[in-house]
Amino acid sequence: MTKPADHRSLLSWLQPLLLWLPPVLFLSLFYFYPLGSILQVAFERSQAGLAGPFYEVFSSPGIRNVIAFTFWQAALSTLLTLLIGLPGAYLFARYEFRGKSLVRALTAVPFVLPTLVVAAAFNTLLGPRGWVNLALMDSFHLLLPPIKFTNSLTAILMAHVFYNTTIILRMVGDYWSHLDPRMSQAALTLGASPLKTIQHVTLPLLMPAVLAAALLVFIFDFTSFGVILVLGGPRFATMEVEIYYQTISLFNLPLAAALSIIQLTCTLGLTILYTQLSKRLQRPLSLRPVKYTQRRLRTWQSRVFVTLFMGVLLGLLTIPLLSLAARSVVSLERGPDPSNTNPQFTLAYYQELNQNRRDSLFFVKPINAIGISLAYASMTVMLALALGLPAALTLARDQDWRLNRWLDPLIMLPLGTSAVTLGLGFIVALDQPPFDLRASPLLIPIAHTLVAFPFVVRSLVPSLRSIRPRLRQAAAVLGAAPSQVVRQIDLPLVGRALLVAAAFAFSISLGEFGATALVSRPEYPTVPVMIYRYISQPGSLNYGQALALSTLLMIATAVGMLVIERLRLADIGEF
Amino acid sequence: MSGLSILDIRKAFGEKHALRGVSFEVPQGSTLAVLGPSGCGKSTLLSIIAGLEAPDGGDVLWDGDSLARIPPHRRNFGLMFQDFALFPHRNVFGNISFGLQMLGWEDQKINSRVREVLELVGLPGYEKRDVNTLSGGEGQRVALARSLAPQPRLLMLDEPLGSLDRNLRERLVLDLRSILLASQQTAIYVTHDQEEAFTVAGQVVVMNAGRIEQIGSPQEIYTYPASVFVARFLGQSNLFAGQVLQAQSGFEVATPFGSFPVTNHPTGPVTVLLRPDALTLDPGGQAQILGELVQLDFRGQTCQALICVNGTALRIDFPSSTSLPGIGEQIQVSFNPSKTLLIFHESEEPTRASVCP
Numbered sequence: 001m002t003k004p005a006d007h008r009s010l011l012s013w014l015q016p017l018l019l020w021l022p023p024v025l026f027l028s029l030f031y032f033y034p035l036g037s038i039l040q041v042a043f044e045r046s047q048a049g050l051a052g053p054f055y056e057v058f059s060s061p062g063i064r065n066v067i068a069f070t071f072w073q074a075a076l077s078t079l080l081t082l083l084i085g086l087p088g089a090y091l092f093a094r095y096e097f098r099g100k101s102l103v104r105a106l107t108a109v110p111f112v113l114p115t116l117v118v119a120a121a122f123n124t125l126l127g128p129r130g131w132v133n134l135a136l137m138d139s140f141h142l143l144l145p146p147i148k149f150t151n152s153l154t155a156i157l158m159a160h161v162f163y164n165t166t167i168i169l170r171m172v173g174d175y176w177s178h179l180d181p182r183m184s185q186a187a188l189t190l191g192a193s194p195l196k197t198i199q200h201v202t203l204p205l206l207m208p209a210v211l212a213a214a215l216l217v218f219i220f221d222f223t224s225f226g227v228i229l230v231l232g233g234p235r236f237a238t239m240e241v242e243i244y245y246q247t248i249s250l251f252n253l254p255l256a257a258a259l260s261i262i263q264l265t266c267t268l269g270l271t272i273l274y275t276q277l278s279k280r281l282q283r284p285l286s287l288r289p290v291k292y293t294q295r296r297l298r299t300w301q302s303r304v305f306v307t308l309f310m311g312v313l314l315g316l317l318t319i320p321l322l323s324l325a326a327r328s329v330v331s332l333e334r335g336p337d338p339s340n341t342n343p344q345f346t347l348a349y350y351q352e353l354n355q356n357r358r359d360s361l362f363f364v365k366p367i368n369a370i371g372i373s374l375a376y377a378s379m380t381v382m383l384a385l386a387l388g389l390p391a392a393l394t395l396a397r398d399q400d401w402r403l404n405r406w407l408d409p410l411i412m413l414p415l416g417t418s419a420v421t422l423g424l425g426f427i428v429a430l431d432q433p434p435f436d437l438r439a440s441p442l443l444i445p446i447a448h449t450l451v452a453f454p455f456v457v458r459s460l461v462p463s464l465r466s467i468r469p470r471l472r473q474a475a476a477v478l479g480a481a482p483s484q485v486v487r488q489i490d491l492p493l494v495g496r497a498l499l500v501a502a503a504f505a506f507s508i509s510l511g512e513f514g515a516t517a518l519v520s521r522p523e524y525p526t527v528p529v530m531i532y533r534y535i536s537q538p539g540s541l542n543y544g545q546a547l548a549l550s551t552l553l554m555i556a557t558a559v560g561m562l563v564i565e566r567l568r569l570a571d572i573g574e575f
Numbered sequence: 576m577s578g579l580s581i582l583d584i585r586k587a588f589g590e591k592h593a594l595r596g597v598s599f600e601v602p603q604g605s606t607l608a609v610l611g612p613s614g615c616g617k618s619t620l621l622s623i624i625a626g627l628e629a630p631d632g633g634d635v636l637w638d639g640d641s642l643a644r645i646p647p648h649r650r651n652f653g654l655m656f657q658d659f660a661l662f663p664h665r666n667v668f669g670n671i672s673f674g675l676q677m678l679g680w681e682d683q684k685i686n687s688r689v690r691e692v693l694e695l696v697g698l699p700g701y702e703k704r705d706v707n708t709l710s711g712g713e714g715q716r717v718a719l720a721r722s723l724a725p726q727p728r729l730l731m732l733d734e735p736l737g738s739l740d741r742n743l744r745e746r747l748v749l750d751l752r753s754i755l756l757a758s759q760q761t762a763i764y765v766t767h768d769q770e771e772a773f774t775v776a777g778q779v780v781v782m783n784a785g786r787i788e789q790i791g792s793p794q795e796i797y798t799y800p801a802s803v804f805v806a807r808f809l810g811q812s813n814l815f816a817g818q819v820l821q822a823q824s825g826f827e828v829a830t831p832f833g834s835f836p837v838t839n840h841p842t843g844p845v846t847v848l849l850r851p852d853a854l855t856l857d858p859g860g861q862a863q864i865l866g867e868l869v870q871l872d873f874r875g876q877t878c879q880a881l882i883c884v885n886g887t888a889l890r891i892d893f894p895s896s897t898s899l900p901g902i903g904e905q906i907q908v909s910f911n912p913s914k915t916l917l918i919f920h921e922s923e924e925p926t927r928a929s930v931c932p
Contacts, residue, residue, distance in 0.1 A: 477625050477648070478653070484648075
């Protein structure tokens with residue numbers, strides 16, 4: 001008896017391998033190699049050997065506090081985000097009401113904004129010279145701002161909640177909207193009280209989605225950088241911020257490397273946990289189409305409740321941004337009485353953006369910075385799609401292939417790696433042969449692609465998985481070669497998800513700051529780098545310009561996201 | 576030989592054996608039906624023939640050459656899926672022309688071929704229609720046209736009428752037969768419906784649990800089912816536990832409704848089948864059964880009588896015009912044991928149907 005299966009099983013091995021080749025090569029070259037190099041350099045510098053820096057980390061009470069604070073603020077932020085996000089997810093999942101898709105689109109805007117813009121936005125609202133404090137000082141003739149918002153834990157927590165609520169709304173909300181409401185109804189008819197029903201039926205069913213979303217939020221808060229740097233002030237530092245200080249200000253590379261490794265280990269553990277949970281999230285739980293699970297609001301109480309809650313949610317998510325935009329067109333003339341400010345409409349900050357008053361060598365007009373940012377973003381999109389698509393294809397099709405179970409968490413790693421460490425790794429590893437890329441404009445899109453790539457994969461896999469295998473088989477039987485099947489069936493059918501993925505890559509590149517700050521060349525800054533330049537210089541003019549530039553970036557991002565939300569299929573993607 | 580040969584195909588999914596050595600042949604130009612209950616391995620078999628799955632053992636041959644190394648898109652086999660698997664992002668023309676585009680045909684040739692097959696399936700002028708707006712019957716015809724368009728060497732139809740309602744099915748199965756005949760298409764038709772199989776195919780393969788139970792013409796299979804499974808699957812309900820004994824005059828089989836002579840059978844427990852249409856009211860038959868008429872079901876051309884003999888229920892089909900005694904009265908039927916009594920050397924649990932209500 002012949003064994004005709006041989007070449008086919010070989011082919012079924014070869015195909016995923018070939019698909020993995022570009023992303024794995026890319027990650028090896030631009031993630032593992034720089035990361036390894038910087039860690040190696042760091043530990044070579046250590047006079048106390050390999051264990052020395054770790055000993056330093058754990059023996060220094062200051063740094064121990066940083067680690068403890070990193071966990072503490074991440075846990076607290078995640079909890080608060082869940083508190084705000086879960087009721088919202090419930091309302092989005094179970095009810096049909098007017099303006100829902102607009103609210104959904106708006107909640108997505110903060111997520112893709114650069115951290116610096118978000119931090120600046122909160123400052124304009126609640127900072128010492130923010131709207132609230134100014135109004136209070138004016139009303140009560142106070143000499144000092146009554147609300148101490150900046151440099152407080154509250155500021156950090158609010159910004160994190162502001163940022164990540166949309167993850168809960170989307171991941172949990174989408175899942176919830178497909179849960180069969182008859183299960184809760186069955187529990188109710190079996191005599192369970194509404195509270196018991198939630199406890200014993202709804203929550204257990206929802207748990208995988210809640211946990212996966214919470215973990216992702218936790219990872220984002222855990223590696224938070226820009227928010228802490230600008231809103232936390234010198235009193236607060238996460239590990240990421242400490243890595244930045246140790247590297248840039250103290251040149252203590254070994255300690256920074258030790259911290260990076262600790263951070264990476266924590267996020268790796270969390271990432272593996274997350275991918276395990278997302279796998280469970282994929283399990284179909286007799287999911288129902290949305291039209292069977294959603295109701296209209298019937299009673300006036302429910303209408304009032306939804307309106308109030310959505311109002312609070314929208315307020316929380318949009319007021320800081322509106323405040324930022326408003327502040328960028330207002331100058332605050334300081335009168336003789338310090339408690340009395342005199343807001344005046346002005347476009348001076350915007351005009352000033354085009355002036356090079358100090359004849360700085362590295363001056364770049366905002367229009368050019370935006371152009372540079374857009375060019376980097378376009379390159380990032382192409383690169384991230386070119387690498388993400390093959391990875392997503394094999395993850396979606398060869399689900400049982402053992403290597404895929406290993407590679408799946410691996411590609412999420414860059415998301416949890418210290419951007420500062422990675423940026424340094426780029427400088428150390430890629431400025432000498434064989435890879436002399438320091439002068440290359442490709443370095444920034446490459447760095448951005450590392451962050452965008454996991455997003456691209458995560459948004460493509462679910463919709464690729466939703467294509468019925470029958471369609472591919474039908475095409476194959478009709479004579480389509482495997483590459484033709486991808487071109488004729490897969491790509492047209494996931495067209496919109498592809499667009500979403502592209503948009504994620506685009507906005508991630510537009511907003512990325514941590515790695516860019518380290519590897520960007522001064523004459524080609526991106527918009528966030530320019531914003532940071534203005535913010536870090538004293539004077540209200542610089543501050544105003546930072547706000548003006550932030551507003552421009554925010555408008556660009558928001559318009560992009562609204563366009564995407566229009567094109568977005570109802571339930572594509574995990575994000 | 577020219578055509579398709581299946582040689583001892585085996586396939587397991589983990590512990591579950593989907594196919595346990597299946598062999599048959601489909602000569603060029605003929606239609607073969609694969610008949611069996613759901614889960615018997617029919618669809619796996621089609622996937623293997625199409626090259627979508629690799630068998631664990633055995634081989635698929637065309638004109639005597641092994642296809643093991645030919646990937647699905649080079650086999651030039653058509654496969655029509657039960658759910659049609661029409662490409663939702665292409666219209667009717669885009670679906671039917673897909674295979675032709677893969678062959679690299681010129682646009683003009685593609686246009687005329689699409690028109691041709693649409694006429695063949697009775698949907699002329701449907702080129703621009705959105706496939707998502709087609710009715711079940713239209714979808715079935717478009718799927719058929721799509722499979723036929725590239726003129727495959729072999730067309731496989733996987734429960735092509737399974738998702739349609741009965742009325743439509745009965746009409747379409749006749750259309751299908753004439754289309755297959757008109758185009759002299761070599762075809763394999765997979766179904767769980769015996770009427771479809773018998774209507775469409777000249778040869779029928781009956782499958783059960785990954786094995787072939789019987790291969791034969793529809794008449795052979797219906798008249799002489801080769802196993803209890805086939806008989807039961809074809810809806811034969813008069814199956815009884817019996818015993819073959821050696822009597823003075825030769826062999827005879829003891830059944831709940833009497834003992835009848837049989838020729839040369841090994842003795843022991845057997846299952847006996849009495850086909851419902853093999854009994855008549857004619858008093859001159861070789862064997863007689865006397866029972867009580869307990870139920871009469873009118874079915875159109877025939878009516879089925881339920882007759883109770885010694886506590887065992889026997890179903891008998893009569894032409895509706897037959898004048899039968901009233902319910903509760905005695906009735907005598909006769910049959911020819913050597914022709915209509917089938918004996919299987921498999922023990923069969925007596926079913927509930929054989930017990931009097």
